[in-house]
Amino acid sequence: MTVHHETTALGVPANAASPEAYDFRRPTTLAREHARVLEMAFDTFARQWGTQLTAKVRVLSQVTSERVEILSYDEYAAGLPAVTGMVLFNVPNIGAKAVIQFPTPAALSWVGHMLGATGAMATPERKFTQIEQALLGRIMDDALDGLHYSLGTLLRSPMTPASIQYNSQFAQAAASADPMIVATFEMVVGDNVAPATVAIPAGALLPQLDPVGSAGSSAPPAALIRGQLAHVPVEVLLQLDSIPVKPAMVLNLAVGDVLNLGHPRHRPLNVTVGGHRLAQAAAGSSGSRLAGVIVSTEESKK
Structure with missing residues (x-):
């Protein structure tokens, strides 16, 4: 049996994927060393955020970091639901804003638990009332503290809350081509499971990541290992x-038993x-x- 492959005049298979233009002004992937540092930082943040949510909403909560990538703000916003909760934060000396994003029904269920509700809540997509914003602000304050702690020296200046937006296409936290470090999470609060993202302008983190992959250090290997281990969570x-x-x-334990x-x-x-x-x-x-x-x-x- 003879198999014929259709080719173009240049000898390239006709069904080959079309080439994409590469923008040398903006990297499309993170260096392996940089990605590893960021993954560890956001893993730490996820554990802290889950603990903080458990304390605030009084329901067992768990947050899991799924991936970290670098995207343009336009790519990031295009991947979000049209209607969603976006808390924007000012980043000192950076024109773009950082974002913590989550579904509004999930946030409303957190507020409901804080007010004494039990079980899963079927809440519609809507804006938060002033009382809900105040309670949600407490959760975001804790999340921001956890983010500052987890990123450590990667974030030179503390971020501050700016505003809450509900439309991902009109939030305009950054210019379309601005690169963002985007971390994706899965949040489990009681019986509710929801996705969430944290997006931070790459310009706020990448300058501190540059030394990670530098070579040629004259320090003894033992000193380098000790220096690295000192910063491992x-x-x-x-x-x-x-x-x-x-x-x-253990097998006979029952409610009311005393150990x-x-x-x-x-x-x-x-x-x-x-x-x-x-x-x-x-x-x-x-x-x-x-x-x-x-x-x-x-x-x-x-």
């Missing part, structure tokens, strides 16, 4: 002493990292949040 737990429990007791803990009431809580106790802390507060006040430290032999 770790999970710190504040917990009671563990107790041994037999399987029979006797071996942790004395006067003893501080343990501060652990990776299962190793590093310090002890007394329960305290920092503003409106719970906190642990370190009262002693322990030298780890591992």
